[in-house]
Amino acid sequence: MIRPQLAEFMRRMDQKSVAIIPSAREATRSNDTQYRFRQDSDFLYLTGFDEPDSIAVIAPFREHKYTLFVRPRDPEQEIWVGRRAGVAGAKSEFGANESFPIEEFEGKLQDMLDGAEKLYYRLGAYPDLDHKVIQKIAQMRALNRKPIHPPRTIIDPATIVHEMRVFKSDEEIELMQKAADIAAEAHVEAMKAVRPGMKEYEVEALVERIFRQQGASGPSYNSIVGAGANATVLHYINNDGELRDGDLLLIDAGAEYKGYASDITRTFPINGRFSPAQRDIYDLVLEAQVACVDMVRPGTTHDQLKERSIEILTEGMVKLGLLKGKPADLIKEKKHEQFYMHGLGHLLGIDVHDVGVYYYDKQSRALEPGTVMTVEPGIYISPDTKDIPEKYLGIGVRIEDDVLCTSNGPRVLTTKVPKDPGEIEALMAK
Numbered sequence: 001m002i003r004p005q006l007a008e009f010m011r012r013m014d015q016k017s018v019a020i021i022p023s024a025r026e027a028t029r030s031n032d033t034q035y036r037f038r039q040d041s042d043f044l045y046l047t048g049f050d051e052p053d054s055i056a057v058i059a060p061f062r063e064h065k066y067t068l069f070v071r072p073r074d075p076e077q078e079i080w081v082g083r084r085a086g087v088a089g090a091k092s093e094f095g096a097n098e099s100f101p102i103e104e105f106e107g108k109l110q111d112m113l114d115g116a117e118k119l120y121y122r123l124g125a126y127p128d129l130d131h132k133v134i135q136k137i138a139q140m141r142a143l144n145r146k147p148i149h150p151p152r153t154i155i156d157p158a159t160i161v162h163e164m165r166v167f168k169s170d171e172e173i174e175l176m177q178k179a180a181d182i183a184a185e186a187h188v189e190a191m192k193a194v195r196p197g198m199k200e201y202e203v204e205a206l207v208e209r210i211f212r213q214q215g216a217s218g219p220s221y222n223s224i225v226g227a228g229a230n231a232t233v234l235h236y237i238n239n240d241g242e243l244r245d246g247d248l249l250l251i252d253a254g255a256e257y258k259g260y261a262s263d264i265t266r267t268f269p270i271n272g273r274f275s276p277a278q279r280d281i282y283d284l285v286l287e288a289q290v291a292c293v294d295m296v297r298p299g300t301t302h303d304q305l306k307e308r309s310i311e312i313l314t315e316g317m318v319k320l321g322l323l324k325g326k327p328a329d330l331i332k333e334k335k336h337e338q339f340y341m342h343g344l345g346h347l348l349g350i351d352v353h354d355v356g357v358y359y360y361d362k363q364s365r366a367l368e369p370g371t372v373m374t375v376e377p378g379i380y381i382s383p384d385t386k387d388i389p390e391k392y393l394g395i396g397v398r399i400e401d402d403v404l405c406t407s408n409g410p411r412v413l414t415t416k417v418p419k420d421p422g423e424i425e426a427l428m429a430k
Ligand code: GLY
Pocket: 221, 252, 263, 346, 352, 376, 400
């Protein structure tokens, strides 16, 4: 009954060690109302347990290898805020060997630490728990005339868990495909519905309605719906502008499905037809995006992807008159960053900007089968840019797909929403 992820984590731990993995807590939104609960990503990955105020203790060398401390059942609380699995459910439904009410964690901490040579515990995430753990170890050290042995080393469990999370299992890929399908459907419906005169928030509502309707817990990050020059603001989330005839609309929105994120950006003309100037920018971004998607193969490094996107975009921007000079010199002087100032993409999984090492020392990591990343080049031309053709002012374009690296090459999870300009125009004309 122990999840494969947890079994693998246990296998990779030093055997005479213990891991303490806390859940997330509920977070106050204002006064006495709370944000919708979102589980801690590592805790969710290892345990599948979706309740706050819980702690997993994992000790491969003990008889009971997996202990869950949870909120006990409480009929009164459950009437107000919902069902809890409780101590019994932690064992019967979630595979814990042992389970206790969370209130008993501190009382049992010494016994759990005693005899473990290493403690896997991520310092810095939950300072009050840090304090309890460190204080307990200090107390145990002071008992050195007794047969009590606190851990001598504290290691970040992320060294194991995050590396595991980089490589997606078939089951995880299925969930990510579903998250991608839901988001793709929402983008398609937005393309079909958009008309001049609408507000950005109407489009946001349409997109997020489909997320929820299709069973996603909601967006996997704040949806960006930027019309006209708002598309040139990278993290624009006000979404309260008007959609004007003749402008582009940039939607960057992804769904979270059973804990897994998708992350899609599409940019399209509000009136259904790209202008020639918009096509100039769009076609260039698409050229870079398609070239980089094709490079999502085992052995390609993150730096190689970024460099290729910079080369294509810089050469194109020189041709369009956005930059002046030799592409190689412009790249050396980072002149492209005036219009392309973010990374090419990021790992994707339970977190939209997923965990994982991008550099070994200074060496960029290569992609391997089972890794999923976004490919999302863009060009953003602020309306007050000087010395460029006026027709490009205020245009922002990003195109973002989610791509699984396989031994046979890239598998794009987000093909169900078009990015070819002709296909977009045909869809919008329907
Ligand atoms: N929407 C966040 C990102 O594209 O990275």
